[in-house]
Amino acid sequence: MGIQDEIRATRDVVCRLHAELIRWELVVWTAGNVSQRVASEGPSADLFVIKPSGVRYDELTPESMVVCDLEGNLVEGDRSPSSDTAAHAYVYRHMPTVGGVVHTHSTYATAWAARGEEIPCVLTMMADEFGGPVPVGPFAVIGDDSIGRGIVETLRDSRSKAVLMANHGPFTIGKDGTAAVKAAAMVEEVARVVHISMQLGTPLPIADHLIDSLHDRYQNVYGQGSTS
Ligand SMILES: O=C(CO)[C@@H](O)[C@@H](O)COP(=O)(O)O
Numbered sequence: 001m002g003i004q005d006e007i008r009a010t011r012d013v014v015c016r017l018h019a020e021l022i023r024w025e026l027v028v029w030t031a032g033n034v035s036q037r038v039a040s041e042g043p044s045a046d047l048f049v050i051k052p053s054g055v056r057y058d059e060l061t062p063e064s065m066v067v068c069d070l071e072g073n074l075v076e077g078d079r080s081p082s083s084d085t086a087a088h089a090y091v092y093r094h095m096p097t098v099g100g101v102v103h104t105h106s107t108y109a110t111a112w113a114a115r116g117e118e119i120p121c122v123l124t125m126m127a128d129e130f131g132g133p134v135p136v137g138p139f140a141v142i143g144d145d146s147i148g149r150g151i152v153e154t155l156r157d158s159r160s161k162a163v164l165m166a167n168h169g170p171f172t173i174g175k176d177g178t179a180a181v182k183a184a185a186m187v188e189e190v191a192r193v194v195h196i197s198m199q200l201g202t203p204l205p206i207a208d209h210l211i212d213s214l215h216d217r218y219q220n221v222y223g224q225g226s227t228s
Pocket residue numbers: 030031032033051052053054055081082083084103142
């Protein structure tokens with residue numbers, strides 16, 4: 001598939017994934033964004049597709065998506081890229097296996113981020129998807145590399161696909177956009193369940209070796225042999 005075909009296909013995927021943010025109730029108004037790296041069989045495309053800033057989800061089309069290089073510069077499109085483009089670009093530059101990035105302000109995960117407290121790994125679903133607690137990243141102001149740097153510094157040596165950026169909200173990563181959206185839905189779910197559990201008492205910890213085995217099974221055996 002040529003690069004223009006790859007870009008077109010990625011535009012379709014990224015547009016469709018924004019509807020998933022609505023479906024899983026992860027956003028209000030326009031407060032979330034999805035991007036996906038443009039795959040390329042030939043030389044690395046070094047491009048990604050992201051939503052245009054501030055555009056309502058029901059107005060998004062594949063054609064309205066914008067294409068950026070890994071420095072976050074607009075390469076193709078007539079709209080301004082998402083205000084989080086610098087963060088997505090930084091992740092793609094520094095985490096080459098990451099193919100998708102998502103940012104939301106989903107309610108429970110953002111409430112944990114406001115307290116700067118990691119979500120403890122007390123659910124098998126957390127061991128499955130995150131391989132341990134969901135960590136907190138540093139407070140960082142939007143607009144330059146600081147959010148992206150905080151995401152990478154927090155996740156680079158972690159199995160987690162989600163980070164709670166302090167006072168801001170969750171960012172998630174994945175092998176592609178779909179995997180990152182799944183992580184965004186899962187981090188909101190576990191944030192809610194663990195919050196409710198802590199209102200009722202003290203959640204029980206899971207032994208590290210069991211977290212390891214649960215994570216390995218889910219990542220390598222569950223479903224049809226791969227998770228996305
Ligand atoms: O968190 C913020 C702004 O503080 C952004 O992620 C959110 O408003 C979404 O912005 P975009 O519409 O993607 O530019």
